[in-house]
Amino acid sequence: MDTSLLSKRVKVMPESATLQMAQMARDLKEQGKDVINMSLGEPDFGTPEDIKDAAKKALDDGYTKYTPVPGLPLLREAIVNKLKRDNNLDYNINQIVVTNGAKQAIANVCLAMLDPGDEVVLFAPYWVSYDSIIKIADGVPVEVYAGIEQDFKVNARQLRDAITDKTKLILFSSPSNPTGSVYTYEEYEELAKVLKDFPNVHIISDEIYEYINFSANHTSLASFDFLKDRVIIINGMSKGFAMTGWRIGYMAANEAIAKSCVKIQGQFTSAANSISQVAAAYALDHGIYPEMSEKFNARRKVFIKLLKEIPGFKVNEPLGAFYLFPDISYYFGKSNGVDTITDSVSFAEILLKNALVATVPGKPFGAPDCLRFSYATSIEIIEEAASRVKTCLKEFNIKKL
Template sequence: MISKRAQNLSPSETLKITARAKELAREGKSIVSLSAGEPDFKTPSHICNAAIEAITNGFHGYTMNTGMPELREAISHKLKRDNRLDYDSGQIVCSNGAKQSIGFTLLATINPGDEVIIPAPYWVSYPEMVKMAEGVPVTVKTDFSNNYKLTAEQLADAITKKTKAIILCSPSNPTGACYTDEELRELADVLADHPDILILSDEIYEYIVFDDHHTSILNAAPELKDRTVIINGFSKGFAMTGWRLGYMAGPKQIADAVAKIQSQETSAPSSISQKAGLAAYTGPMKPIEEMRKAFRERRDFIVAELNSISGVECFTPSGAFYVFPDVQGILGKSTPSGKRLQTTTDLALYLLEEHGVATVPGDAFGEPGGLRLSYAASMSDLQEASKRLKTGISELT
C-alpha cells in the first residue's frame, strides 16, 4: 500500500530528538533543549502588527500562486539592497518556507538518476528531498580542520557525467561555518568547467553572520547567475519559523517550473504571512541586530565551554546559531551503567536521557564524529546545559 518513494525516505532526526525531549519533559524530567533550529526570540512587533492589520482588514483570501506582487517586489528590492543581486519579481516564487522552495526546485530540475552533490555535514533534509525527486544524493565528507567546508579539489573529485546539481548552505546548518569570497570563487572556478551543473544556494541564515558579511556565491561569481537558484526565507533572521514563508529566486525558466509544481501542490503561502513578510523586508532592522548581538554572546560562551571539556574540540562558527564540536575523543567510552557509546546517536541519547540535555547526533548530518548544539536558547539555559554536559561527560570511562 505504501509507495517505494515514501519507504525510501528517512524521518527527520532533528524532529525525532526534539520529540523525544518533549516526551521526557511531559514525564516530568528536567530537559534543557539545544536541539531545535529556531530562534527563541519573539517575532518583532512591527511584523506581528502587520499580520494583525491584515486579519482585521479582511486580507485572508488566496493570493497569486507565486505570492503577492508587493511581496515579490520587496524581495527583489531586498536582494538588490542587501545582496547586490538583480532579480525581477517574475524570477521569484514565494512558498510555505525555504524547505518547500528547495524541494520544489529539486522536483522542477532533477530527473531520475541525476546526481546531486551535497557537502557533509549537511542539513538532514537535503538528501531525502533529492531522493524524493528520484535523484541520487552524492555526499562529500568535509574536514573539521577546514571548518567542514567543501574544497575545490573535493568538488572536482565528486563531479561525474551524471552530476546535475550541487547544494551549498552558507551560513551552514549544522556547523555555522560561512564560506569566504575566495572559497566560493575557487568552487566557481571548478563549476566553470561544467556549465550544465545547477547550483542551489541556501542562504536562510544570511542575517546571522558575526565576524564579516554574508556572501552569496553570486557575489563571488556573478557569471553563474543563469544556473543558480537562491533559496531564502524569513524564519531564522526574523524569528518567524511558524509563519512558514520562504522563497526562491532564479532563472525565469526554473521559477516558472517551480510555480507550476506549486500551483498543483500547495498554491501560495498564507496571505497573512505574506503581509508579515512584507513588513519584515520593508521595516526596521534594529530587532535583527539585537538578536544577532545576543546570538554572538551565546556563541562565544558555548564555544569556550565546549573547548574546556576533555575529548571535545569546537571551532568558532561565523554564522547561524549552531556549534558542531568534534566529539571523537569521547566515542568508545562507557556510561556508568556500562553502556559503550559507539556513535554520536548513543552519545546524544545518553546526554538526553541521563542528564537532560537535548542535542542532535552528527550521524543525522552525515558526520559521525560531530554533535550539533543549537544556542538559540537563553543564556541561563546554556549555562545549565554546560554544567550537565560537563557532568555527563566526566562520568564516562
C-alpha cells in the first residue's frame, strides 16, 4: 500500500517505545538468548484466584450481553463505595464511567474536552501514551520537566509558569509511570493553591498505581474541596489487581464531563467487557491485595541498592509503582571500543545487545537523560539483571571516546 495515503494523525504518531523494546527482547529470546525483560509495565503476578472465580461465576450467571455504556450499575456502585472507603470522596454513579482500560478513560476525556490548539500541561517525565492521546485529540502538550534532583515532581512555581490562556487541562500520574514518584499531601496543597487561581483549568489525575504505593497514604487532588469538581480521577484494575488483560478502567468526574465521555465511548467502543466488569466489582468490594504491594516493596529496596552501586547512575528512591528511573547521562559519549552510547535510546539498545537486559529509554517519556527499569519480576532476576548491567557498563567506564 502507498503509505502516504495514511492520515497525518497516524503518520506523526510514534510507535510505543515500551512495545518496541518488548518486541526486540522477544526477537532475541526467539533466537535462544536468555533475555531479562525489565521493559514491561505490568505486574508479573497472575490475577488473584478469587477474582478469576468471580469472572467464572459471572459467565454462569449469564453476563454475556452488552452492558450500559458507562458500565454495569453494580460496578459503578462498587467504584462509588471504593472512592468513599479509600479516598473519602463522595460521588454518585452518574459521575462514574467504566472504560476499556484506564487508557480509554484518558482518551475519552481528551476527546471530550480539547479543541484544536488547546494546551495540556503535561508533567514530565510522563507516561508515553499521554503525549500521543493529546495530539490525537488535536491538543498541544506543554511539557513541564521535573528532574531527578526534585524527585521528578513538578512544583508550584513551575505549574504557574506553564499555565496560559489556552490551558484546558493538566495531566499527570501519581504514583508515576515512569518515575515511581508519589506526590505528598503537602506538595499537592501547593499545586492546589495555584490551580485555585485558574478556575477554567481541569485536571486529569491518573491514579492507576494507587495501590502500589509504599508511602503511608495516597492522596488525590480531588480531596481539595475547591478543586473536586475540576478533577477527573482516572483509575483501573490493571496494576493494583494484576488485571492488565481484563481491560477495565474507570473515571470519576463532574456529571457534565462524565456524560460527554459516555457519548464518545458510545460511538467508539461501547461498554467494557461484561464479564470483566462483574469481576472488577468483586475485586473492588474485596479491597486491596496487600501481598502484591509488599512484594513490590521488597524488590524495590533491593533494586535501589543495586542500581546505586553502578558507577555513574543517579538513583532516587521513589515510593510507588514498580519502576526505577535512573539518570544515566554520565555514559553519554562513552564507548567500549565497539559501541558508543550517544543517548538513552542507544544506551537501552546496547544494554539489550550486550547485557541481554531490556529496558525503555527515557526519551519517549520526555526525559532523555534517564532509563526506565521495571522491577515487576523476582528478586533473583533483579539481582542477575543488576549484575549484568554493572558488568556491561564497566567497559564504558574505562575507555572514553
